[in-house]
Amino acid sequence: MIHLYQITGSSSFAARAALEEAGADYEVVNVHPKQRNLDPSFAEVNPLQRVPALRDGDATVYETGAVLLHIADRFPAAGLIPPIGDPRRPDVYRWVMWTANTLHSAWWPLMMPGFMTTDESGGVGIRERGITNMAKHGAYLDSQLAGKEWCLGDQFTVADIYLYMLVGWQSFVDDVQVGGAPVQEHFARVAARPAIARARELDDLTPDFQRNHPDMRGGELI
Numbered sequence: 001m002i003h004l005y006q007i008t009g010s011s012s013f014a015a016r017a018a019l020e021e022a023g024a025d026y027e028v029v030n031v032h033p034k035q036r037n038l039d040p041s042f043a044e045v046n047p048l049q050r051v052p053a054l055r056d057g058d059a060t061v062y063e064t065g066a067v068l069l070h071i072a073d074r075f076p077a078a079g080l081i082p083p084i085g086d087p088r089r090p091d092v093y094r095w096v097m098w099t100a101n102t103l104h105s106a107w108w109p110l111m112m113p114g115f116m117t118t119d120e121s122g123g124v125g126i127r128e129r130g131i132t133n134m135a136k137h138g139a140y141l142d143s144q145l146a147g148k149e150w151c152l153g154d155q156f157t158v159a160d161i162y163l164y165m166l167v168g169w170q171s172f173v174d175d176v177q178v179g180g181a182p183v184q185e186h187f188a189r190v191a192a193r194p195a196i197a198r199a200r201e202l203d204d205l206t207p208d209f210q211r212n213h214p215d216m217r218g219g220e221l222i
């Protein structure tokens with residue numbers, strides 16, 4: 001049995017969406033966002049105590065990109081990554097790595113600029129630079145997605161799921177949209193998939209990625 005350590009509406013959404021796409025049999029373990037030590041098994045799976053984290057039999061995996069790639073490999077019939085030897089498989093590695101090391105972290109200066117400096121007024125400049133950088137990432141994504149249905153073209157993969165979640169985070173920030181029509185149309189295509197809609201419902205998220213109940217995680221008040 002797969003156990004997904006999650007906080008609904010957080011980065012763990014991508015893992016849940018991949019498990020739903022794969023038709024996996026899994027159980028969730030809801031992590032309290034402010035009391036991560038409540039369940040000691042969480043730190044065994046991820047010593048950093050961040051979600052998503054996955055226990056899959058004897059295997060443990062954390063970091064969103066690694067979790068997604070593991071799920072894709074674990075359920076080959078779902079076709080969430082091309083098989084080993086397929087020339088398109090490295091494209092998924094590249095998409096997932098870029099999304100993890102560039103797009104995922106590009107949100108922090110926009111969402112929590114004050115945490116990135118000890119300078120009382122420095123958060124403003126950090127946020128401004130973050131907006132400029134996000135515009136560059138959006139333009140790059142537009143160029144990569146123009147004329148394509150999915151990141152790889154005709155095959156939907158875990159790269160689409162990861163990108164979808166991080167584009168969805170634009171709804172947390174007032175004055176930022178990621179990219180133009182190619183990115184936004186990709187977002188809408190992923191959003192319309194039944195497994196993705198189910199994952200949103202399970203994570204208590206609206207279609208534009210707002211929490212239905214901002215004071216709840218996993219059905220419990222926080």
Ligand SMILES: N[C@@H](CCC(=O)N[C@@H](CS)C(=O)NCC(=O)O)C(=O)O
Pocket residue numbers: 007010011012033034036049050051052062063064065100104
């Ligand atoms: N680099 C990590 C980041 C994970 C992360 O920061 N997760 C957040 C949720 S978005 C978390 O666990 N927050 C819980 C906490 O900090 O208490 C990944 O990609 O999985």
